[in-house]
Amino acid sequence: MTEALDQAAALITQADALVIAAGAGMGVDSGLPDFRGREGFWRAYPALGRAGLDFTTVASPRTFETDPRLAWGFYGHRLALYRRTQPHAGFALLMRWGQQRLHGAAVFTSNVDGQFQRAGFDEMLIHECHGSLHWLQCLRGCGQAPWPADELEPCVDEIECRWLGELPVCPGCGGLARPNLLMFGDWGWIATHYDAQERRLARWLTNVERPVVIEIGAGTAVPSVRHFGQHLLAQHAGRIIRINPREPTVAASLGVGLPIGALDALQALHERLD
Numbered sequence: 477m478t479e480a481l482d483q484a485a486a487l488i489t490q491a492d493a494l495v496i497a498a499g500a501g502m503g504v505d506s507g508l509p510d511f512r513g514r515e516g517f518w519r520a521y522p523a524l525g526r527a528g529l530d531f532t533t534v535a536s537p538r539t540f541e542t543d544p545r546l547a548w549g550f551y552g553h554r555l556a557l558y559r560r561t562q563p564h565a566g567f568a569l570l571m572r573w574g575q576q577r578l579h580g581a582a583v584f585t586s587n588v589d590g591q592f593q594r595a596g597f598d599e600m601l602i603h604e605c606h607g608s609l610h611w612l613q614c615l616r617g618c619g620q621a622p623w624p625a626d627e628l629e630p631c632v633d634e635i636e637c638r639w640l641g642e643l644p645v646c647p648g649c650g651g652l653a654r655p656n657l658l659m660f661g662d663w664g665w666i667a668t669h670y671d672a673q674e675r676r677l678a679r680w681l682t683n684v685e686r687p688v689v690i691e692i693g694a695g696t697a698v699p700s701v702r703h704f705g706q707h708l709l710a711q712h713a714g715r716i717i718r719i720n721p722r723e724p725t726v727a728a729s730l731g732v733g734l735p736i737g738a739l740d741a742l743q744a745l746h747e748r749l750d
């Protein structure tokens with residue numbers, strides 16, 4: 477482990493840019509649930525467990541149509557949770573290492589929680605590949621462009637997981653609004669905001685010569701983050717530090733794996749870098 481950490485610290489020192497590729501495991505040390513398996517999901521939302529509803533059912537456009545108060549109860553609770561959650565100390569360490577690189581740091585994440593923005597990362601260099609819960613869109617797709625959720629004040633019965641009061645509506649047509657993120661069985665997600673993020677990140681990468689990808693808490697079950705990292709390694713001859721307590725394997729020619737949690741890993745690297 478000591479050797480792996482030394483090697484990871486050296487990869488960061490040699491890089492001209494930091495690319496953070498983060499999955500659900502990044503948020504765990506801030507106290508956010510990662511919904512691993514059905515039991516993990518129901519522990520976080522006991523009312524949904526009692527009703528026998530799993531994550532893929534609740535997080536779907538169909539549930540916004542059939543039971544909008546339940547769907548909004550779930551997402552409203554999460555929005556409030558994300559707003560009051562303080563990003564853990566590892567975010568600030570990553571920011572600092574980014575500032576010490578010639579081209580700085582960029583973020584690619586499947587998380588919809590907005591924690592990198594909250595931690596102070598440059599908004600122009602974040603790509604949220606599954607969208608964000610801090611943005612809304614029209615459920616039926618009337619042509620209205622997505623809008624920020626800043627004015628939405630969730631009022632949720634947490635015991636029953638139900639939205640109380642008036643449901644969020646689309647300013648274009650007055651119909652039901654939904655989160656502007658990718659759900660399960662979702663053909664109506666409007667990704668324009670995130671496509672623009674992707675283009676900005678790609679433009680930034682054209683100047684980068686020796687990137688190091690720090691992949692954090694991204695399992696093989698939701699592969700978008702891993703695919704992004706692999707693509708970047710192939711295109712830019714980058715190296716990777718994979719932080720993952722369960723699936724840390726990396727080919728030795730590409731980088732190093734650290735089989736521990738996000739915050740532990742980042743703090744251990746901090747001791748070697750300062």
Ligand SMILES: [Zn+2]
Nearest residue numbers: 614618646649
């Ligand atoms: Zn509409």
